[in-house]
Amino acid sequence: MGKPDADDPGLPDLPPEWGRVVVPDDASALAGEAARIRRELRGSAHDATPRAVPPLAMPLLVLLVAVVTAVTGLVAVTWSRSSRPTPQSTPAPYAPPPGLTGRPVPALDLVDDGQPVPLRGLVPAVIVLVDGCACAQEMAGTAAVAPPGVTVITIDADPAVHVPPPPAGTTVRALADPADALRTFLRLPARAGIATALLVDASGTLVKVVPEVRSTDDYQPELARLAG
Template sequence: MGMPDAEGQGPPDGLPGLPPEWGRVVVPDDASALAHEARQVRRELRRQHRRTGWRRRLGLVPGPDGRPPLGLPILALLVSVLITLTGLAAVTWPRSTRSGGSPTVVPYPTASLAVIGPLPALDLVDTGNSPVSLRSLLPAMIVLIDACACPERVTEAAAAAPAGVTVVTVTEGRKAETSPVPGVRALADPAGGLRAYVHLAPHPGTATALLVDREGTLVRVVPELGPVGAYRDDLVKLAA
């Protein structure tokens, strides 16, 4: 069994001086008694070596001249990029609808009369390719049929129009075709001025109607021309 020094504390003979705060140090005669402590020390040294190796690989160890490690700002930048990408993915990732996957229906846009303003002085062309001033036909119900001829709707409008109100069909192109509906004036709008005027793109299967009084004021826009009962009152007012 190990022996302390002569005073009962401190290192035995042959060992260098140890700090007094260590207290009494006993050195065993058999080194195998320290095997457990030795394993703990080796385990801690290996753990510290692995930690230091990873920090060195990631650039987190200060340089030999005391400069701060370069890996810290790079690591912070990578974390910021990952957070940003995660946020973008959460916003843009498609979500399944709870209504059985039914698509969202966007209503057909309607035009605001305050934005459109009065009817401009447009010159269209008739079936004989002759210019026709649109204002000369006022008051009028102007039906844009470039997306749908809709003869049944045009026929209903012509039958409901009061005396003095002209029903005009307008299609895009260089020349208008004769209207199959009696009493309806057919014109063509080669420059697409009317579509640009109402700010409405053609919608397949529907016709758009403009109700304009004799002063050129746009009374109503019907984006999808339907049954005449939906606009009959405004149509009658055009003749006033």
């Protein structure tokens, strides 16, 4: 059995607040106490160690911030562009090539409901090329002032455009030019909403080109002489 250390004259004095200390004869008797102290020390060391950060956490966080920033910028740019009004394009002015008038028109076939119609079999004629415009007023005016014997031809007219019946002796034909042969002859680009008129006499000669029809006054004098 152990005995109080106070009975052993070889030990130094211990603090009185420790109370009575007994040293066992067998050191194995202290094994339980030592194990308890080691557990307490391990617990203290675990609490004092800062929690480890997973090695991929920081790169993933940086990547997430970059993605959010990029998406936010893209949405802002897209919203800004979509909110801008779309500018309206203005058709480029057309000037007939020099020396075009006075030449014969091509010996081409226009199309009427799938059937070929020789252009030179319709002269004298005023030909109105329509680019997707509702030009009923212009075509009606042309038909009204065309003299007897002059054919009024509309090329690719909008089906929704209604042309009133022409005066007696005047023929109005709505035809198509699938090969764009007349445009090639005129070097005329497509211009949305604009009508261009060609005046062709009885010999098939191009008398006048009206790049943009605004009024029959632009070509009425030449139109009156076509049948002569």
